Amino acid sequence: MATEMALVKPISKFGTSSPIFSNSRYGKFTTVRMSSTSQSTAKAAAKGGKKAAKTAIKETLLTPRFYTTDFDEMEALFNTEINKNLNQSEFEALLQEFKTDYNQTHFVRNKEFKEAADKIDGPLRQIFVEFLERSCTAEFSGFLLYKELGRRLKKTNPVVAEIFSLMSRDEARHAGFLNKGLSDFNLALDLGFLTKARKYTFFKPKFIFYATYLSEKIGYWRYITIYRHLKENPEYQCYPIFKYFENWCQDENRHGDFFSALLKAQPQFLNDWKAKLWSRFFCLSVYVTMYLNDCQRTAFYEGIGLDTKEFDMHVIIEVRFWFHCYSVRPWHITFNEL
Numbered sequence: 001m002a003t004e005m006a007l008v009k010p011i012s013k014f015g016t017s018s019p020i021f022s023n024s025r026y027g028k029f030t031t032v033r034m035s036s037t038s039q040s041t042a043k044a045a046a047k048g049g050k051k052a053a054k055t056a057i058k059e060t061l062l063t064p065r066f067y068t069t070d071f072d073e074m075e076a077l078f079n080t081e082i083n084k085n086l087n088q089s090e091f092e093a094l095l096q097e098f099k100t101d102y103n104q105t106h107f108v109r110n111k112e113f114k115e116a117a118d119k120i121d122g123p124l125r126q127i128f129v130e131f132l133e134r135s136c137t138a139e140f141s142g143f144l145l146y147k148e149l150g151r152r153l154k155k156t157n158p159v160v161a162e163i164f165s166l167m168s169r170d171e172a173r174h175a176g177f178l179n180k181g182l183s184d185f186n187l188a189l190d191l192g193f194l195t196k197a198r199k200y201t202f203f204k205p206k207f208i209f210y211a212t213y214l215s216e217k218i219g220y221w222r223y224i225t226i227y228r229h230l231k232e233n234p235e236y237q238c239y240p241i242f243k244y245f246e247n248w249c250q251d252e253n254r255h256g257d258f259f260s261a262l263l264k265a266q267p268q269f270l271n272d273w274k275a276k277l278w279s280r281f282f283c284l285s286v287y288v289t290m291y292l293n294d295c296q297r298t299a300f301y302e303g304i305g306l307d308t309k310e311f312d313m314h315v316i317i318e319v320r321f322w323f324h325c326y327s328v329r330p331w332h333i334t335f336n337e338l
């Protein structure tokens, strides 16, 4: 998953503020045990103080969440003897795609990271740390959910189970890369502790499908939009992680394609009036959550030369356009009609 990250095409207008640079250095390495989304926590952690490791998380409605679901229902949904809509040959083809592992050697760091982090100072430094923490938490959330689905579906549908396992590989890689980014700021998320201590939000399988499908596709558009924008405006390229977004977002796109195939195999989640209402509700709530999250962090987007509202509108329009152009199935149209 990647909803906390952003985005795809250049946006017409951008903010005018420039990245803030300095040569200041921060103290010793600190492990943050919770997703410290509050500015005060990030600030304390950035200073390398011991208090940062003990600061309690400030959970809000918009904090990236961890999800769990009804795994027994999931097993029934992917049992080929019960569900005759499962297109196993399509899943086999997708599995081969995931096994190819296009990004196996993509996430390799270099010395530019630390050097760039040391030059980021002032409010932008805090907001950068928060961006890395939230993004890492969101990617790690995907890892946990997909890993468990891979484990639970092994007997029922080994092909689907292996795809989930390979998607959890991708998300672990993304989360790990972001966590290494935090080390450039002398911080690290304690992901083991986070796994045990964090509250899990329960969603029925139907809602897991809606939410993850949207989150993967939105994540793709957010990453690629940022990548293309910074390629055209290199003066805002203040940290090298964005250079990795072009290949990175292809992982999210593949994840979205897999959920598209999963949803096609569950027509009961798409075609009746209740499903249509729920899918519209999820579309709306995912867009609103993204917008509210981003509006709280305009300093980050302005710091990389983006206008937050234009950026979000661009992503929403592209996602809807994508559904419209590349999807002819009834449930896609449901999403598109929102």
Ligand SMILES: [Fe+2]
Binding pocket: 001, 002, 139, 142, 170, 171, 174, 251, 252
């Ligand atoms: Fe991801």
Ligand SMILES: [Fe+2]
Binding pocket: 001, 002, 142, 171, 216, 251, 252, 255
């Ligand atoms: Fe993903």
